[in-house]
Amino acid sequence: MTQYITVAADDQVEAKNGVIKLHGPEAFEGMRRAGRLAAEILDGLAELVKPGVTTQAIDDFVFSEMRRAGATPATLGYRGYTHSCCTSINHVICHGIPADKALKDGDIVNIDVTPIVDGWHGDSSRMYLVGDVGVKARRLVDTAYECLMIGLEQARPGNRLGDISAAIQRHAEKHRYSVVRDFCGHGVGRLFHDSPEVVHAGRAGTGPQLRPGMIFTVEPMINIGRPDAKILDDGWTAVTRDRQLSAQFEHSIGITEDGCEIFTLSPAGLDRPYA
Numbered sequence: 458m459t460q461y462i463t464v465a466a467d468d469q470v471e472a473k474n475g476v477i478k479l480h481g482p483e484a485f486e487g488m489r490r491a492g493r494l495a496a497e498i499l500d501g502l503a504e505l506v507k508p509g510v511t512t513q514a515i516d517d518f519v520f521s522e523m524r525r526a527g528a529t530p531a532t533l534g535y536r537g538y539t540h541s542c543c544t545s546i547n548h549v550i551c552h553g554i555p556a557d558k559a560l561k562d563g564d565i566v567n568i569d570v571t572p573i574v575d576g577w578h579g580d581s582s583r584m585y586l587v588g589d590v591g592v593k594a595r596r597l598v599d600t601a602y603e604c605l606m607i608g609l610e611q612a613r614p615g616n617r618l619g620d621i622s623a624a625i626q627r628h629a630e631k632h633r634y635s636v637v638r639d640f641c642g643h644g645v646g647r648l649f650h651d652s653p654e655v656v657h658a659g660r661a662g663t664g665p666q667l668r669p670g671m672i673f674t675v676e677p678m679i680n681i682g683r684p685d686a687k688i689l690d691d692g693w694t695a696v697t698r699d700r701q702l703s704a705q706f707e708h709s710i711g712i713t714e715d716g717c718e719i720f721t722l723s724p725a726g727l728d729r730p731y732a
Contacts, residue, residue: 459477459653459665459666460475460476460477461476461477461478461479461668462476462477462478462479463478463479463481463670464478464479464480464481464484465481465483466480466481466483466484466487467483470576470647470648472648473644473648473650473651473652474652475652476652477644477652477653477665477668477671478644478646478651478652478670478671478672479668479669479670479671480646480670480671480672480711481670484577484646484670484672484711485672485711485718487574487575487576487577487646488577488579488645488646488672488709488711488720489718489720490574490575490577490579491528491572491573491574491575491577491578491579491709491720492579492581492709492719492720492721492722493579493720493721493724494523494526494528494572494574494579495570495571495572495579495580495581495709495721496579496581496721496722496723496724497522497724498518498519498522498523498570498572499568499570499581499582499583499723499727499730500723500724500725500727500730501518501522502515502518502519502568502585502730503585503727503730505518506560506566506568506585506587506730507560507587507588508559508560508561508562508564508587508588509559509560510559510560511555511556511557511558511559511560512544512546512553512554512555512556512558512560512566513555513556513557515542515544515555515568516540516541516542516544516555519541519542519568519570520533520541523541523570523572526572526574527574528572528573528574529572529573530542530570530571530572530573531571531572531573531578531580531649532571535649538554538693540554540555541570542555542568542569542570543555543567543568543569543582544566544567544568544569545566545567545568545569545694545703545705546560546564546565546566547564547565547566547702547703548696548697548700548701548702548703549567549694549695549696549703550637550639550640550678550680550686550695550696550697550703550705551567551569551640551678551695551705552569552693552694552695553567553693553694554691554693554694560587561587561588562587562588562589563587563588563589563590563591563594564587564588564590565584565585565586565587565590565594565597565598565702565704566584566585566587567582567583567584567585567704567705567706568582568583568585569581569582569705569707570582571649576647577646577647578645578646578647578648578649578709579709579720579721580645580649580674580707580709580721581707581708581709581721582676582705582706582707583706583707583727583728583729583730584598584601584602584704584705584706584729584731585730585731586598586731590731593681593702594702595731596632597634597679597681597702597703597704598704598731599729600628600629600632600634600679600704601677601678601679601704601705601706602706602728602729603628604625604628604629604636604657604677604679604706605625605675605676605677605706605707605708607624607625607628608621608622608624608625608657608675608677609621609675609708609710609717609719610624611623611624612667612675612710612712612716612717613667613712613715613716613717614667614668614669614712614713614714614715615666615667616666616667617661617662617663617664617665617666617667618653618655618656618659618663618664618665618667619659619660619661619662619663619664620661620662621655621657621675622655622656622657622658622659622660622664623658623659623660623661624661625657625658625675625677626657626658626659629677629679634679634680634681635679635680635682635683635684636657636658636677636678636679636680636684637657637677637678637679637680637684637686637703638656638657638658638684639684639685639686639695640676640678640686640695641654641655641656641657641676642654642655642656642657642673642674642675642676642707643655643673643674644671644672644673645672645673645674645709646672651673653665653671653673655673655674655675655676657675657676657677657678667712668712669712669713669714670711670712671711671712672709672710672711672712673709673710674707674708674709674710675707675708675710676705676706676707676708677705677706678703678704678705679703679704679705680697680701680702680703681701681702681703682697682699682700682701683697683698683699683701685697685698685699686698706728707721708720708721708722709721
């Protein structure tokens, strides 16, 4: 049976323990601040991401923008990770490590950022098109965004997490894409990764019931080919086993009395920065 607990914004942070936290107005305000900074940083990257720019330069920008705002990159030092964001290019599903490798014309890249603002984690990612991107890749990226937003339409009280999962899977498979099962969304707030786990494929009417005060990410990873993933020897980078393209978008949300609030919406309308 799913367990829920109502928490105050200043309660002591406990490690992930399977209990779903129900947050109040102060937590929602904290997540708004963290989510807005994440969105502003992703907005700022829209002009930077172009052929010839290295993913290390992207990481440097993310670090400087977070520090300028008085925030801390959640990924920096997390389980030994040494960068301020993840940059996942083409067939990299997630957790791509910034490096001196330059982006090429035709690449697609997901950039995932999580600033910590006053103890709250604003977790979000977007896809960017590098130069002249082909129709095949563009369609994948468009569908990945649609999957996220269609899933969020199901994020309302009384529904279940499986309703989000099923909506995402149905839309992806309608367009003959697959949904990665190896990674999932997660509770977020004062903890970077908390309960519940938010899978992106499943049956409607299953899983924990959505209740006002729940805060979590939805971040479907959509592949052109099979859903299978593997981790490279660096221990982080997840790639498609068949080397086909993958795309992902992510928002942090909170369940309200009548729907959900998206904390990481772009203030500049750049949730799809290539549109």
